[in-house]
Amino acid sequence: MDVSVIGGGPGGLYASILLQKANPDWEITVHERNPQGVTYGWGIVLPNRTLSNLRAADAPSYEAIDERSTQWEPFDLYYGGERYRSSGHSFASMLRTDLLELLQERCRDLGVALEFESEIDDPQSLAAASDLVIGADGIHSETRSEFADEFGAETVDGEARFSWFGTEADFDALSHIFVENEDGIWCAHTYPGEVSTFIVDCDAETWANADLDQRSEEEYLAYLEDVFAEHLDGHELLSQVDRWQTFTTVRNERWSHDNLVLIGDAAHTAHYSIGSGTTLAMEDAIALADAIGESDADVGTALESYEQQRRPIAESLQRSGERSRLHFEDIRRFYGFDGIQFVLHHLTRSGRLTYDSMSRRDPDLVEEFERWFAASSPGGAATPEQADPVSPATQPLELRDLTLSNRAVRVAGQTFDARDGRPTDAQLAAVRERSNDGAGLTMTEPLAVSEDGRITPGSPGLYSDDHVSAWQETIASADTPVGSTLVHTGTNGARQTQPFGLEGPIPRNESWASRVTDQYSNPPRTYAPDRLQGEDLERIERTFADAARRADDAGFDYLQLQLGNGYLLGSFLSPLTNDRTDAYGGDLESRVQFPLEVVDAVRDAWPDSKPLGAVVQATDWAADGLTLEDSFAVGRALSDRGVDVLAPVAGGVSDDQHRGDVHGLANFSDELRNEVGLPTMATVQATTSDEVNTLVGTSRADLCTYYGSVNEL
Ligand SMILES: Cc1cc2nc3c(=O)[nH]c(=O)nc-3n(C[C@H](O)[C@H](O)[C@H](O)COP(=O)(O)OP(=O)(O)OC[C@H]3O[C@@H](n4cnc5c(N)ncnc54)[C@H](O)[C@@H]3O)c2cc1C
Structure with missing residues (x-):
């Protein structure tokens, strides 16, 4: 077979090694646009x-890597002028030039042809002349651009700026x-080595404030040497290229087209802060060589x-x-955290490390954190040193005059068998049962x-005095505080x-369906924001306040x-559902007006001593819908009106919603909590104490819905 490889980075070289090793008679040529020894x-x-994967795939190159790399285990985080060292993170680091050099040597030993200063600007012709073309030409891949439609390529630029430097300053750990x-x-992200790596990044605002684009290379190096003077220990920053970049995320719907295949950064990129790009490229090469071997060189199948x-x-x-x-x-969002709190939040940022895995990696660090958490909790010791380490999930939380004994929230499932809004015995029994197993708070189904x-x-519901008496006995006999969510579904x-x-709507001739559901828009959708007039709004506001009064009478804590998921108050917030042209429609400040009036009415009716929360829409997940930034403004307005807890939800407003795959509800909780500064309840399906602690113990939530055993928290 005749194989052409575009790009002599780690992915292209390693794929060539493995293919040549398995198929000594194949003609394999690597085309690298740079001269030998020149890389960024x-x-x-x-x-x-x-x-260990590299050792299994090719022992000679592994041994060379082992010889030229530095092994280390600690991770250092410098924050607020302090160093926090965390152990248990085993890595090797080496210079990219060393890696490329040893891979090139191995290529030559095996008979791979290396052509430097050979830039491929016409991958199509190369594909016509080869049995297989491997596009390993990195983040700005020409192979990918040339066949962007065929690969379904997408690239998105981040906002932060970074540049990659070296320094002779000595570091004995990976450091942030x-x-x-x-x-x-x-x-600064530093890796230890003969010459240490020193990547500097900053957010867009810092970049603009420092006028870095106006400064010459010499000037910005001097500026950064001053910023990091304490850590550079008199050493200068070494620069190879005068370049500040934003990180480009690369995705492709398909990684191959005919006899062309993408590997490494050409196919996908992963942010440098998790240090995985080279790994991914080399492991792609292993999988590609294996697939070709297993398919008997049938390129399509492979x-x-x-x-x-x-x-x-x-x-x-x-x-x-x-x-x-x-x-x-x-990062500004978390910059007010206490030191040890910042460390645990930072170490768990990518979602790959949970609270328990951190405890296994570095029990001392987690113990220090748990002492801090215990001392910061209501009734805790005066100082962390005097506190006993505890599982954060078991710690109390104070909300106004209410003290929750731990961070787990039980939710009674919806059974839909109430009669005229009055809960059945089975519904009440479900609440009693959940409230008796020791969770911090039990939530009934929405009322x-x-x-x-x-x-x-x-x-x-809570729309008649008869409903009050139905709840009173159950709440009075509950061992833990009981809460509920007031809703108008719109x-x-x-x-x-x-x-x-x-399911879909109830039949039109039954009950109230003809007045509310979208499906029956004629006669009018009474509870669509644009149809509600002055007296309707006053009536709705009153029903919320009356329900709050009844909730207090019933004994709810x-x-x-x-205010989310497209229900009535949420539908005022979303620009997709609120097209009013009066004071309650238009910009966000106006759209939030009616929900805030309802909050005011409820806050007046609900005792000052009792906490009030809001289920808040974090994003509509839809084009032109409510954004996360909008939800921060809503959260701040709610906080100003006396709301004590935010419970983020998302979507449910548009049929054309595109759920992001990076933010879970847990992450919206992180963002709302730390941007707005209010406690949050993460509405997740947590079944283990690890899941609760991964949110509560890392300052991403204060409460967490929980379906596991409270004894195991
Ligand atoms: C600041 C920073 C820090 C990083 N730190 C780490 C880390 O710690 N750990 C880690 O695993 N990864 C890290 N990475 C990522 C890593 O560098 C890349 O993911 C990795 O190099 C990808 O390998 P690759 O072979 O796919 O592409 P590349 O290494 O980019 O190689 C592509 C090669 O193709 C050549 N080329 C491009 N176009 C053509 C053409 N048309 N014709 C011929 N040749 C061409 C280029 O010159 C280059 O040599 C970091 C990245 C950055 C930006």
Whole structure:
């Protein structure tokens, strides 16, 4: 076979090695546009898992890597002028030039032809002349651009700026060094080595404040040497290329087209802060060589099987990289954290390390954190040193005069068998049962503020005094505080039920369906924001306030208002559902007006001593819909009106919604909590204490819905 490889980076060279080793009679040529020995970049890190894969794939190149790399285990985080060292992170680092050099040597030993200064600008012709073309030409791949439609290529640029430097300053750990100056927050990512790697990044605001684009290379190097003076220890920053970049995320719907295949950065990129790009490229090469070997050199079958094997792994790392990238871009949000709190939040940023895995890697660090958490909790010791280490999930939380004994929230499932809004004995028994197993808070199913605000004919409500007496005894006998969510479903209600959830609307001639559901727009959709007039709004506001009063009479300890998922108040917030032209429509400030008036009315009716929460729409996940930035403004307005807890939800407004795969609800909780400064309840399906602690113990949420055993928290 005649194989042409475009790009002599780690991916292209390693694929050539493995293919040539397995097929000594094949003609394999690597085309590299740079002269030999010329490359951009200083050091790279390789996790130990990758090293064992490399050893299994090709022992001679592994041995050369082992010889020229530095092994290390600690990770240092510098924050607020302090160093926090975390152990248990095994990696090797080496210079990119060393890696390329040893891979080139191995290529030559095996008979691979290396052609330097050979830039391929016409991959199509090369494909016509070869049996297989491997596009290993990196992040700005010409192979990918040439066949962008065939590959379904997408590239998205991040906002932060970075540049890659070297330094002779000595580091004995992988470090993230945060330094704040008058222009903003800077971070250096350093890897130890003969020449240490020193990547500097900053958010867009810091970049603009420091006028870095106006400074010459000499000037910005001097500026950064000053910023990081304490860490550079008198050494200068070494620069190869005068270049500041934004990180480009590369995705392709397909990784091959005819006899062309993409590997490494040409196919997918993962943010440098998780140190995985070289690993991914070399492991792609292993999978490609294996697939070709297993397919008896049937190129079509091999390329398909290579992609099936690698795509899930690459996409998973890509998602972790995205989370990590966003963390760095939004670093200001977390910059007020206490030191040890910042460290644990930072180490778990990509989602690959959970609370328990951190405890196994570095028990001392987690113990220090747990002492801090215990001392910061209500009734905790005066100082962390005096506190006992505890699982954060078990710690109390104070909300106004209510103290929750731990961070787990039980939710009574929806059974849809209430009669005229009055809960059945089975519904009450379900709440009693959940409230007696020791969780911090038990939430009933949502309660409608009016008959026509119910989700289904079987949904309970708090719109008559008769409903109050139904709840009183259950709440009085509950061992733990009981809360509920007040809802008016707007045009989202009047639904039929099925065994595992909701169906379409109930028939038009039944009950209130004709007035509320989208499907029956003529006669009017009474509860669509644009149809509600002055007296309707006053009435709705009153029903919320009356329901809050009844909730207090019934003995509820906590109440939250439903402002998400396209229900009535949420539909005022979203530009997709609110097209009013009066004071309640238009920009966000106007769209939030009616929900805020309802919050005011409820806050007046609900005792000051009791906490009030809001289920808040974090994003519509739809073009032109409510964005995460909008939800921050809504969260701040709610906080100003006396809301104490935010419970983020997303979507449910548009049929054309595109769920992002990086943000889960847990992440919206992280963002809303730390941007708005209010406690959050993460609405997730947590079943283990690890999941609760991964949110609560890393400052991403304060409460977490939980379906596991409270004794195991
Ligand atoms: C700041 C920074 C830090 C990083 N740190 C790490 C780390 O610690 N660990 C890690 O694993 N990864 C790291 N990476 C990522 C890593 O560098 C890349 O993911 C990795 O190099 C990808 O390998 P590749 O072979 O796919 O592409 P590349 O290494 O980019 O190689 C592509 C090659 O193709 C050549 N080429 C391009 N176009 C043509 C053409 N038309 N014709 C011929 N040749 C061409 C280029 O000159 C280049 O040599 C980092 C990246 C950055 C930006």
